[in-house]
Amino acid sequence: MSEKDFYGLIAQELNLRAIQVANTVELLDDGNTVPFIARYRKERTGKMDEEQIRAVEERIKYLRMLEERKTTILHSISEQGKLTPELESKIRETMKMQELEDLYLPYRPKKRTRATIAKEKGLEPLAEIILKQDVNSGNILDFAAKFVDAEKEVNSPEEALAGARDIIAEAISDDAEVRKAVRERTRYAGILVSKAKDPDAQSDYEMYYDYAEPVKKIPPHRILAINRAEREKILKVSIEVMEEEMFEEIRRRHLKNPKSIFANEIEAALTDSYKRLIAPSIEREVRSELSEVSDEHAIGIFATNLKNLLLQPPVKGKVIMGIDPGYRTGCKVAVIDETGKYLEGETIFPHPPQNQVFQSKAVLRGMADKYGVQIIAIGNGTASRETEALTADLIKEIKEGDPARDLMYIIVNEAGASVYSASKVAKEEFPDLEASLRGNISIARRLMDPLAELVKIDPKHIGVGLYQHDVNQKNLDGALTNVVESAVNAVGV
Template structure:
């Protein structure tokens, strides 16, 4: 973000001090944080600081809030500022109508949800023509007021007869018409009451049943379990809500939210009807009409929208968690890799890359049906393996992947003069990348499928660097990602990628523009400028050089420089996550210890650093304790990649078929996807096996993500096998009497 952008952001975020303080107090209460933490965080965000920067380099100021807490504050601040803006607009409109009261103004001011404000505004909102508005035009409001006054004496029909005006500009032909018009006005008044709507909404959420039925019961579909289904709305898990919504959208299901009307009408009557009166029976009929015709349909829409919003939020959260785990898979370094993009008719595309990801050669073979040219394909594989000293073969998990896997296993068995293994990787999004402008620039001489094979190979060598080139939602590691708000999904996934990239850090001398664009404070234009500067001037020798990059101003430099790494540069600290603003602290520390920066990474220095007490040392060095802890950790492991602490993926040399499985068999697998009801695990057969949530642990599991993450290597046992459907049920609960390997 440039300085101009930052100033504009400040102007846009300028809010009334009293309003700001209300927002701070509310967020602090909601998130169980101190007022100081919230106030400081909002201030830092308004100054144009990014969340990764604040989380890493402003820990003292925020009380060590993590990225999730900071994002919660950011999200709630934006919501509440928008809410305050809406309140001002609603107050203005009602005041212009001359209908504002002190009581209403206070209620609007104290509202904490947008829905509350809209409920209060509802009676004053410009409506399209309604039965009530027509009745008002006919002059029937006094009759409606008479009904609501609930007189002890009188006859509603006789009173209505006074309003019969057959010859008026807005004629009322009969007493029945007059009474019905007045009833319509009262019904709308009841339906627009904010307190009534709030109560009915809560009651419907608590007692409503989601009901679905098939529009054509005799037709088969993936929604058959919902052909005659009902479940308490508030207990429905997100995946079932989204599945029902999709079935309804595809015109397979009819979905309704059912709730018993009698208790609701009784509650409304208790608020409206004051006792015995001449209009009691009329008002009861009005209440029934108001609920069934006006309140119930809109409340059903609102409650279903709220359920969908929560379900979408859960689905997005799962996708985000899975994506982060996938992005942070450990890189497999130092190996030449043969990437395989499998296919049937068009053949398997091959791409060999060296240990730096540089493309060495591409080819195409046809080992799978309908061509079945296994001998020629094997010869090509052996040629490439020997020519480039390939150690790993990486197969995409798309069409024909398992047939290709069988073939690769046979090639490995034949290849006696070299250690070889293979791995199947998730190729989701590879085709999206291959057809992108970025891929065309990177591999201008390759066709789409060949680019895909190169991308598959590189995904093993550095998953993060390769996957950032793909639109995050194309990396299908979630559930129902196409059924949720795409705007919210995009925002959430962008945050995940940004968080992962800054957690790892980037080598400024090798990073692509796609990777650099996710670094704190860097946009796409600045990322391209960094690469262009590097191409024109050679490798960056120091972080300070970044200040010479066009459009990389002081604020952007402050935000990004700590996440940029320069290995082998002029300054030893440039390869660490230590921010240049703390270099003086490191110099004072090394002076006190009697070491020089040239000794960075040495055992002697590390032993000395490990023995230090940050609490005592911080005051002497005039630095905060959290920052000093981070500095000491970075000094002890300079150039460390946090992903390298994770276990490497499981490499295989032979194929397992579903027919080989037996109940109770112990296997090693890799978690491919985590969803609400369990986890899918690759055990080396055609389809991933499912570990249901009930089989993830011997104890209670609230959500699968509490136990497993995408990329985890896990020990599983076979529970059940359905050869016909190709399904395998797995358990992570060790069977009695079995010793895990």
């Protein structure tokens, strides 16, 4: 397919005009970012939004990769002298990478397998005789005896037949139509089953110790949980199918003459092919597909969470006190003025083991009165609830003496504050402060201007989801970077 054909195909898929797709691809190829194109090149794209532009970007990338792979495969098969017009047509017409790889499988250079060893022993002609299935009478051992050759380590007719079956099994496994049929049945009729390696062991995954759910129904979060438990060697996971249905599918394609004297050899070969070659391969593929879909779903949720954090309304024109809660090491306190400038910092110890509640309240009240603090931002990490109770009590006491006092508290997401505090950016901003104090300045500032503060942190460290470390990190990086880029372009920093 040509680039022009791609544009028409994408336009049809996304309900756009071909000229919109062509212009968008040209802008992307020139290095323009998606938010820039959406915002400043509306006249070229026909007012496409970011989501539509990213869909075009993703699809053109896939189609170009597919076309490049087709070229490589056609060249490889042609060099082998095995490229037929029919095969070339199938390769050029397919629009799915998986189908393309299935077509290439019989021609892909292989490692030394049981089938290649059997071919080296001169047993391929015997396999071809068996595959023809055109002999209905006689003794199969008589056919096989002709291929006995001690020099090639074929010592008996039975060994010759075993080698021929290995060749046939690999041929069946390489059949693109068989693989497609087995793959579809596994997707739509397979059952994902998980079992505990140690049923008596305690873990967070006990609900999956004896678990089964249809492949087509299992939700993304369960796939991620099961995958994690498998990596931690807590679960054994497999996909179960009705094997007899799979065998029947293969028989329809390869058992041409049930009355042939070779029918039992074909039956044995197809059974071996399915169990040893096809089923393990297709199970890996389907599980990989499940993981990819789950990753995509999770990354979409993570991206939405990050977007919501970045685009929280800023609290402008307020003096803010930030508190990074803690137990043994204390609560770090910092005050910033209406512009975000750091005014003063302190460490208090209101919680166990020190329990300096009275002294801590005095410090907080002194700083609040000194700078006219209007909002206290409390990090949502360790000791957050206890610090919230302390702060609520303090505000109540202050307002009892001064009912008109403008003072309140807010719980703030502190994810990434510790990463920021040790970063080069933080050291340059506050070279004379300890890392612990830089963190609570960040907590105060992310209430004042969430976007301006959070863009200083690698988005992966902002803690946007439960399974963010389980998904494809490259894809996660790309999605979160796109969100930051989009937010900055929309709002500005």
